[in-house]
Amino acid sequence: MQNVSVRGPEVPRNIEALDPVFTVSDLSVFYGAYEAVRGVDLTIGNREITAMIGPSGCGKSTVLRCFNRMNDLIPGARPAGKIFFHDEDLYGDHVDPIEVRRRIGMVFQKPNPFPKSIYDNIAYGPKVNGMKGKMDSIVEEALIKAALWDEVKDKLKQNALSLSGGQQQRLCIARAIAVKPEVILMDEPCSALDPIATTKIEDLMQELARDYTIVIVTHNMQQAARVSDRTAFFTAEVDDAGERHGRLVEFDETSRIFTNPSDKRTEDYITGRFG
Amino acid sequence: MAAQDQATAPGTSRSLARSRPRYGESVIKVVLMAAAMISVATTIGIVAALLEPTIEFFSEISFGEFFGSTTWGPLFNPAHFGVWPIIVATLEITLIAVVVAVPLGLAAAIYLSEYATPRVRKIFKPVLEVLAGVPTVVFGFFALAFVTPLLRDWFPFLDLEAKNALAAGLLVGVMIVPIVASLSEDSMAAVPNGLREGSYALGASKMLTSVRVVVPAAFSGIVAAVILAISRAIGETMIVAIAGGFKAVFTFNPTNEMSTMAAFIAQAGSGDASVGSIAYKTIFAVGSLLFIMTFVMNWFSARLVQKYREVYD
Numbered sequence: 001m002q003n004v005s006v007r008g009p010e011v012p013r014n015i016e017a018l019d020p021v022f023t024v025s026d027l028s029v030f031y032g033a034y035e036a037v038r039g040v041d042l043t044i045g046n047r048e049i050t051a052m053i054g055p056s057g058c059g060k061s062t063v064l065r066c067f068n069r070m071n072d073l074i075p076g077a078r079p080a081g082k083i084f085f086h087d088e089d090l091y092g093d094h095v096d097p098i099e100v101r102r103r104i105g106m107v108f109q110k111p112n113p114f115p116k117s118i119y120d121n122i123a124y125g126p127k128v129n130g131m132k133g134k135m136d137s138i139v140e141e142a143l144i145k146a147a148l149w150d151e152v153k154d155k156l157k158q159n160a161l162s163l164s165g166g167q168q169q170r171l172c173i174a175r176a177i178a179v180k181p182e183v184i185l186m187d188e189p190c191s192a193l194d195p196i197a198t199t200k201i202e203d204l205m206q207e208l209a210r211d212y213t214i215v216i217v218t219h220n221m222q223q224a225a226r227v228s229d230r231t232a233f234f235t236a237e238v239d240d241a242g243e244r245h246g247r248l249v250e251f252d253e254t255s256r257i258f259t260n261p262s263d264k265r266t267e268d269y270i271t272g273r274f275g
Numbered sequence: 276m277a278a279q280d281q282a283t284a285p286g287t288s289r290s291l292a293r294s295r296p297r298y299g300e301s302v303i304k305v306v307l308m309a310a311a312m313i314s315v316a317t318t319i320g321i322v323a324a325l326l327e328p329t330i331e332f333f334s335e336i337s338f339g340e341f342f343g344s345t346t347w348g349p350l351f352n353p354a355h356f357g358v359w360p361i362i363v364a365t366l367e368i369t370l371i372a373v374v375v376a377v378p379l380g381l382a383a384a385i386y387l388s389e390y391a392t393p394r395v396r397k398i399f400k401p402v403l404e405v406l407a408g409v410p411t412v413v414f415g416f417f418a419l420a421f422v423t424p425l426l427r428d429w430f431p432f433l434d435l436e437a438k439n440a441l442a443a444g445l446l447v448g449v450m451i452v453p454i455v456a457s458l459s460e461d462s463m464a465a466v467p468n469g470l471r472e473g474s475y476a477l478g479a480s481k482m483l484t485s486v487r488v489v490v491p492a493a494f495s496g497i498v499a500a501v502i503l504a505i506s507r508a509i510g511e512t513m514i515v516a517i518a519g520g521f522k523a524v525f526t527f528n529p530t531n532e533m534s535t536m537a538a539f540i541a542q543a544g545s546g547d548a549s550v551g552s553i554a555y556k557t558i559f560a561v562g563s564l565l566f567i568m569t570f571v572m573n574w575f576s577a578r579l580v581q582k583y584r585e586v587y588d
Contacts, residue, residue, distance in 0.1 A: 073475060075392070102478030112469035115492050125477035128487070172473065179477055 019046040020086075021183060021213045022067060027081035029062050029071065037062050037246040040081070042232055044183075049205060049214045051224035051254065054234030054269070059246020060217045063234075064185050066090075067215060068104040069097040102129055105176035109188040111168035113160035113175070118152050121160045121171055125179035138178055146174030147204050166197025173204065177212075184208065186216040190223065202227050221270055224254065231257040233266045325566060328559035335553060341560070347523035347534075349557040350543060356557065358564065360525040364440060364533035365565075368515055371444025371529060372451055372508040377501055379448075380455025381490075384497075387456070388463040389485045400457065407453035415517030418446040423518065433530050438520030440529040446518060447511050451504035458503065462496020463489050495583040502576030506569045512537040536565050 022044035029037040037059035044050050044067075052060040062071070069090065071077040083090040090100065113121050122139040131138065139156070143149040148170045152163070160171055169189060176184055186205075190198040205214055205227050218224050224231050232251040236244045250263045261267045333341070336356045344357030383403065387396050423442040427435050435441065466489050474484040490497065520532035521542045534542070540558055548554035 068476065070472065070476065073472070098478050098480055101476055106472075106476035108469060108472060108476075110469055112467070112473040114470060114473065114488055124474070124487070125479075128474075128477065128479040128483045175473075175477065 018043055018048075020044065020084075021046045022090075022215075023082075023084040024063075025082045025084075027063065027066065027079060027083060029059065029066060030076075030078045030080065031074070032076040034243065035245055038237075040246075040248045042248060042251055044213060044215055045230065046213055047209060047211070048229040049209050049216060049227055051228035051231045052215065052217045052234060053219075053221055053224045053231060054246075054249075055236065056219075057244060057246070058234035058236045060232075060234045061187055062246065064187055064215060064217050067183070067185055068101050068106050069095075070101070070106065072097050102179055103181055104183040104185060105179065105181035106185040106187065107169070107172050107176055107189045110192050111165055111172050113163070113168050113171050115159065115161055117157050118160050118163070118171060119156040121175050122178045125175055129179055131179070142174040142178035145177050145208070146170045147200065147207070148174055164197070166193050166200060169193060169197070169201060170204065173201075173208075177208075181212070183213040183215065186214065188217055188219060191219060198223070221258075225258050228254045230254055233257060233261075233263075233269065235265055235269070322566070325559050325563045328556045329563045332553070332556035332560040335556070336560075345525040347525075347539075349554050350546065350548070354553065357525075358561070360523040361534055361536045361539050361561070362564075363525065363527065364515075364519070364523070365509060365535040365537070365568075367527065367529060367533070368440050368444040368447055368511075368519060368535055369505060369508045371441065372448035372511075373501070373505060375445055375448025376451045376455050376504055376508075380452045380500070380504070381459060381497070383452070383456040384459035384463055385485050385490070387460045389481060389489060400460070403453050403456055406449075407457070409450075411450060411511060411513040412517070414446045414450050415443075415514040418442040418514060418518035422446060435530045436520075436532045438518060438522075438532040440519050440531065440533040443515045443517075443519035443533075444529065446514050447508050450511065450514065451508050454504040454507060455500050458500030459493065459497045462493040462500070465496070466492045495580045498583065499576055499580045502572055502579075506572050509569055509572070510537055510565065512541050516541050536561050540565075 020043045022042070024040055024042040024044075027037065027040040027042075028035055040059075040063055042063075052064060054060050065071045066079050066083055067085075067090070071079065079091060085100070085104070089095070114124060116124070119139055122142050123135050126133075126135065126138050140149065140153075143152060148167060151167060152158075152171075160168065163171060169192075173184070173189075190201050193201065202223065205216070208214060209229075216224075216228065230252065231254040233249045234246055235249050237247050238244055250257065250261060250266045252262070257266060258270055261270065340356050341358050344355070345359045346355040346357045347360040348355040387399060387403075391399060419438070419442070422445060423435060423437065423439060426433065426442060433441075470488050470492055471484055474488045475481075479487070515533075515535045516538040519535060519538060521534045521538055522532040523534040523539070524531055526533070540561055543554055543558050546554075548558065
C-alpha cells in the first residue's frame with residue numbers, strides 16, 4: 001500500500017484521505033493447485049469508485065469475487081492472505097457468507113434478471129432477507145435510485161426479460177440497491193451493452209458513489225478513466241514453470257495512472273502497446 | 276493434397292457443378308424419412324383400429340348408459356356398461372401416484388441439480404434412472420406381496436382389502452418418480468448459472484435460491500415432466516392389475532379393490548371375449564377413452580409449457 005500516493009490538485013474529486021472499506025493484504029487465489037492471482041495488496045476507499053483494469057486472464061474478476069465471497073461457490077476456489085472488511089476478517093471462521101453478500105452487492109457482466117416481473121425482481125432481495133417496511137416503497141425507491149423508475153413505473157407487473165439489455169442491467173443495479181448494501185461490486189457491467197446504455201450506467205455509477213462504495217472491473221480503459229477515483233492495474237505474469245498468475249502492477253489515483261504511471265507496464269497498457 | 280492444390284490453383288477453370296452424383300445422400304434421406312413415418316403411421320393405425328369397434332360399440336350401447344350410470348360389468352350377465360367406476364379408479368390411483376411422485380421427484384431433482392457434488396450426481400442419476408427400467412410387473416408384485424401386508428400391519432384401522440388402490444397407487448408413484456426427477460433435473464440444470472449467482476449475490480441461501488429462483492425458472496420443464504409422468508400413470512397396467520385388482524366398484528375409498536381402465540382392458544383382452552362380441556367392443560371403447568384422456572393431457576402440457584417457457588438468450 002506504500003505506492004498509494006494521495007494528494008495532488010489535479011485530482012477531480014476530494015479523495016484526500018483514503019477511508020478504507022476493504023483492506024487486502026498479500027491476497028492469492030487458488031483454483032485447486034493453480035494460483036490464479038498472486039500477492040495482491042489493495043485498499044478500497046469508502047464511497048469511492050475503484051476500477052480494476054487489465055488484460056484478460058489477469059485475475060481482476062477473481063479478486064472482485066473475493067470481496068463478496070462469491071468464489072466460495074466455485075468448487076476448489078480458495079483464497080490465501082487477508083481481506084478485511086472494515087476491521088473484520090472477511091474469511092474469518094465466524095463470518096457468514098450470506099450476510100457478507102447481503103452487505104456487499106454485486107452486478108454481473110451479463111444482465112441476469114430473474115424470469116419474474118420487474119416488481120418481483122426488486123422485491124426478491126428484501127423478501128429473502130426479511131426486510132421490514134412497505135414493499136411498494138422499497139421497490140420504488142430502488143428503481144428511482146437506479147434511474148429506471150420513469151421507464152418502468154407503468155409496467156411493474158411485466159416480465160423483466162421484456163426490458164432492453166441496458167434497462168435489464170439497471171434493473172439488476174436496482175435489485176442490488178434494494179437490499180441496502182454498503183458496497184456494490186460490478187463485474188464488467190457494460191460489456192454486453194451498447195454505448196448509449198453504457199453512458200447511462202456510467203452516469204448512474206457517479207450518482208451512486210455518493211452513497212455507496214463501488215468496485216468495478218472493466219475491460220474498457222476509457223471507462224475506468226471516466227468514472228473511477230482510483231485504478232488498480234493488473235496483469236498476467238508467466239512464471240518459470242510456464243504458469244500464468246495475475247499480479248497487481250500498480251494502484252493509484254486514476255488521474256495519475258492515466259497521466260503519469262510509475263510502472264512501465266502500466267504505461268504500455270494504457271497507451272495501447274499491449275493488451 | 277498436391278492434387279487438391281492444383282485443382283484450386285488460380286487460373287485453372289473448373290466448373291462448380293457437382294462432379295459426381297451423390298446417391299448415398301438421397302438413400303439416407305429416404306431411409307430417415309421412412310423411420311419417421313413409421314411412428315406416425317403406427318399412431319394413425321392405432322386410432323383407426325380403435326375407431327371402428329368403438330363406433331360399433333356406441334351403436335349398441337348409448338352414450339347415456341356409458342357415461343350416465345355407475346355400474347360396470349361388461350363381462351357379466353347381465354352386462355352393465357356404466358364406465359364411471361373404472362374412470363374413478365384410474366384417476367384415484369393416478370392421484371395417489373402423483374401425490375407420491377411429485378414431492379419425491381422434485382426433492383430428488385433439487386438435490387441432484389443444486390446440492391449434489393458433480394461426483395455424487397454422476398453416480399446418483401444413472402441409479403435413479405435404473406429405477407425407471409425396473410419391469411412394472413416387479414413393482415406390482417412388490418405392492419401385492421410386501422406393501423399391502425406392511426400397510427395392514429401398520430394401519431390396521433384402514434381395513435385394507437388384499438388388493439387395493441392404495442398400494443397400487445403408491446407403487447405407480449414410485450415407478451414414475453424417476454421420470455419426474457430426471458426430466459425436472461434436466462430442466463433445472465439448464466437454468467443459466469447467472470440466475471443463481473444473482474440470487475446468491477443478494478444474500479439468498481441455497482435453499483431459497485433453489486425454491487424461489489431455480490424451480491420457477493425451470494417451471495415449464497417441470498410441468499412437462501409431471502404431465503408425462505401422469506400420462507404414464509394413467510396408462511399403467513401391470514401394477515394396477517396385480518395389486519389393484521379387477522373388481523369394478525363405484526367407490527372413492529382407496530382401501531378397496533378397484534379396477535382401472537387399463538386393468539379392465541388387460542383382463543378382458545386376456546380372457547375369452549370372442550371377436551365381434553359386445554365385450555370385445557367394450558375393450559376398444561375403453562381404449563379410445565384412455566387414448567383421449569392421455570391425448571388431452573399431452574396437448575394440455577404442450578400448451579402449458581409454451582405459456583411458461585422462458586427464453587434466455
